[in-house]
Amino acid sequence: MERLLNVVAVFSLGLALAILFSLRRAHIRVEYSVSWLAAAVALFALSRSQQTLLWLSRLLGLSDPPLALLIMVFCVFLVVFYRFSTTISDLKDANIALAQKVAILEYRIEALNEGRQASQA
Amino acid sequence: MRLLILVPAFNEEAALGSVIRELRQTMPDVPVLVVDDSSTDSTVAVARACGAEVLSMPHHLGLGGCVQAGYKLAYELGYEYVVRVDGDGQHDPAYIARILEVLQSTSCDMVIGSRYLNGDHPYTNWVRGAGIWAFRLMLRPILGKTVHDPTSGFVGLKRTALAIFSRSFPLEYPEIEALVVLQRKRFQFQEVPCRMRPRKGGRSSITAVKSLYYIVHVMLGVFVNILRFEGRRRSR
Numbered sequence: 001m002e003r004l005l006n007v008v009a010v011f012s013l014g015l016a017l018a019i020l021f022s023l024r025r026a027h028i029r030v031e032y033s034v035s036w037l038a039a040a041v042a043l044f045a046l047s048r049s050q051q052t053l054l055w056l057s058r059l060l061g062l063s064d065p066p067l068a069l070l071i072m073v074f075c076v077f078l079v080v081f082y083r084f085s086t087t088i089s090d091l092k093d094a095n096i097a098l099a100q101k102v103a104i105l106e107y108r109i110e111a112l113n114e115g116r117q118a119s120q121a
Numbered sequence: 122m123r124l125l126i127l128v129p130a131f132n133e134e135a136a137l138g139s140v141i142r143e144l145r146q147t148m149p150d151v152p153v154l155v156v157d158d159s160s161t162d163s164t165v166a167v168a169r170a171c172g173a174e175v176l177s178m179p180h181h182l183g184l185g186g187c188v189q190a191g192y193k194l195a196y197e198l199g200y201e202y203v204v205r206v207d208g209d210g211q212h213d214p215a216y217i218a219r220i221l222e223v224l225q226s227t228s229c230d231m232v233i234g235s236r237y238l239n240g241d242h243p244y245t246n247w248v249r250g251a252g253i254w255a256f257r258l259m260l261r262p263i264l265g266k267t268v269h270d271p272t273s274g275f276v277g278l279k280r281t282a283l284a285i286f287s288r289s290f291p292l293e294y295p296e297i298e299a300l301v302v303l304q305r306k307r308f309q310f311q312e313v314p315c316r317m318r319p320r321k322g323g324r325s326s327i328t329a330v331k332s333l334y335y336i337v338h339v340m341l342g343v344f345v346n347i348l349r350f351e352g353r354r355r356s357r
Contacts, residue, residue, distance in 0.1 A: 096292060099179050100190040107176050107194060 004066045005047045008073070012043035035083055039076045046072055124151050124221065125200045127191040129184060129274075130208035131158040134167050136320065137208045141171035144206065147214040154194070155208070158187040164208075185292035196280070196287045204277040209320040212275040216315040220277035223313050230282040230308040231299075233268070234275030234315030248332045256297055259340065263347065264304050268312060271297045275315055282308060291346075297339050301346045 019036045022028040028036075046053055046069055057068035126144055130137055137155070144153050155168035159181040168175050176194055178187055188205065195203045202224055206212045216234055223232045237253075249272070256271045274296055278286070285306055291298035303310055 096182055096186045099182055100186065100193055103176055103178050103190055104194050104197065107174075 001066050004069070005050070005053075008047040008069060009044055012040045012047065016040035016044070032084070032087070035080045039080055042076060043073060122202065122225070123200045124148075124202045124204065125195050125198075126151055126153045126217070127188070127195065127203050127205045128153060128155045128168075128173070128208045129158065129187045129191065129205070130155050130160065130164050130168070131181070131184075131187070132160045132162045132164060133208035134160070134162040134164050136210040137164055138167045138171050140206070140208055140210050141168060141173050144214050144217075145172060148217060154191060156187050156191040158182055158184070183293050185290055185295035188295060189286060189290040189292070192278070192283055192286045192290065196283045200283070201280050202277060203283055205274060207274050211317050211320050213316050213318060216275070216313070217277075219313050219315075220275075223311065224277050224279055227311070228309055229311050230279045231303055231310040232277040233270060233273050233310060233312045234277075234317075235268075235270035235273055235312035236315060236317040237269035238312055239314035239316060252332060252336055255336065256339065259343070260297070260300065263343065264300060268300060270312060271300060273315075273317075275317075282310075291342055294335055294339050294342070298342045298346055301343050305346065 016037060019028065019033050019040065023030065023033050046056070050065070053065045053069055056072065057063070057065040060068055060071065062068050062071075126148065128137070128140065128144075133140075141153055141155070144151075153173040154176055155164070155173045156176045157165050157168065157178060159178045165175050165177060176191060178190060182190070191205075192203065202221060204217050204220055206214065206217070212234065220232045220234055223229060253270065253272055257267060257269065260271055261267050276296075282303060285302065285308065286299065289302060291302070300310065
C-alpha cells in the first residue's frame with residue numbers, strides 16, 4: 001500500500017508541475033488549469049493522509065484502502081473529463097456558427113465586388 | 122415566387138457537374154447554390170464552371186453544418202422556398218416541380234421526396250434499408266404518423282421552416298432529427314413520391330462501418346430533441 005501511495009503522490013506532483021509549466025508557456029488557459037490543479041492537489045492530499053484514506057474506504061464499504069484511492073482517482077478524472085466535454089461541445093457549436101458566418105460574409109463580399117465591377121464596366 | 126436550389130457537396134467532383142447541368146435544364150431560371158463543405162477535390166471549380174453560385178465553408182463542418190449555412194444564407198437573402206438536392210446525382214430534378222407544387226398548394230412547411238411511395242423497388246443497400254425501417258418504427262409514435270423515407274435528403278422548405286432551421290438544425294445526420302424539430306414546433310410536413318437513382322460518383326458519408334454509430338447517434342439525437350423541447354414547454 002505504501003508503494004502505491006508514493007506512486008500516486010509522485011504522479012500528482014508531476015501532474016501539477018506539468019500543468020504549471022503549460023500555464024507558464026500559455027499552452028493551457030488558466031480557467032482550464034483549475035480542474036487539473038484541484039485534481040492533483042486532491043490526489044496528493046489523499047495519498048499523504050492515510051487516516052483520510054481509511055475513513056474514505058470505510059465510508060465506501062471497502063476493505064482495501066488503496067481501492068478507495070483508485071476509485072477516487074477514477075471519479076476525479078471522470079469529473080474533469082465531463083467538464084472538458086461540455087467545454088468542447090460549446091466550442092464546437094461556436095466554431096460551426098462562426099464558420100457559417102464567415103462563409104456567408106465571404107459570399108456577400110464576393111457578390112458586392114462582382115456587382116461593383118459590373119457597374120464600373 | 123423566389124426559389125433556391127441548394128446542393129450540399131463534399132468531394133463530389135465526379136457527379137456534381139451533371140447534377141447542376143440537369144438542374145439548370147429542368148429549372149433554367151432558378152438559381153443553384155452549391156454549399157461546399159471544404160472539399161479537397163475540384164468540387165468548387167466544377168460548380169462554378171457549370172454556372173452555380175458557391176458558398177464555401179472555411180473548414181469541414183459535416184452535412185448538418187453545411188446545409189444549415191445554406192439555409193441561413195437563403196433566409197437572409199429572402200427566398201420563399203428552398204429545395205435541397207444532393208450533389209451525388211441520386212435525386213431526380215424532375216420531381217422538384219412536384220415538391221414545389223405541394224409546398225405552394227398546401228399548408229405544409231416541409232415536403233420530403235420519398236423513394237417508398239411510388240411503388241418502385243427503391244435503390245438502396247440492405248443496411249440502409251434496415252435502418253430506414255427501424256427509424257420508421259421509432260418515429261411513428263413520436264411524429265404521430267408514418268414517414269416512409271425519414272432519411273431522404275430530397276426536401277423542399279417554405280420560409281417558415283427555413284426560419285426555424287436557420288436557428289436550430291441538427292449538425293450530424295440531420296434529416297431524421299429535423300423532422301422531430303419541426304414536429305415539436307407544430308409545423309407540418311408530408312411526403313411525395315420520388316424516384317431515387319444510384320449515385321453517379323463520390324462516396325456516401327454513411328459507410329457500412331459507420332451505420333451502427335449512425336443508428337445510435339440518430340436515436341440519441343431524437344430523444345434529446347424531445348427532452349429539450351419538452352423541458353422548454355414545461356418552463357413556460
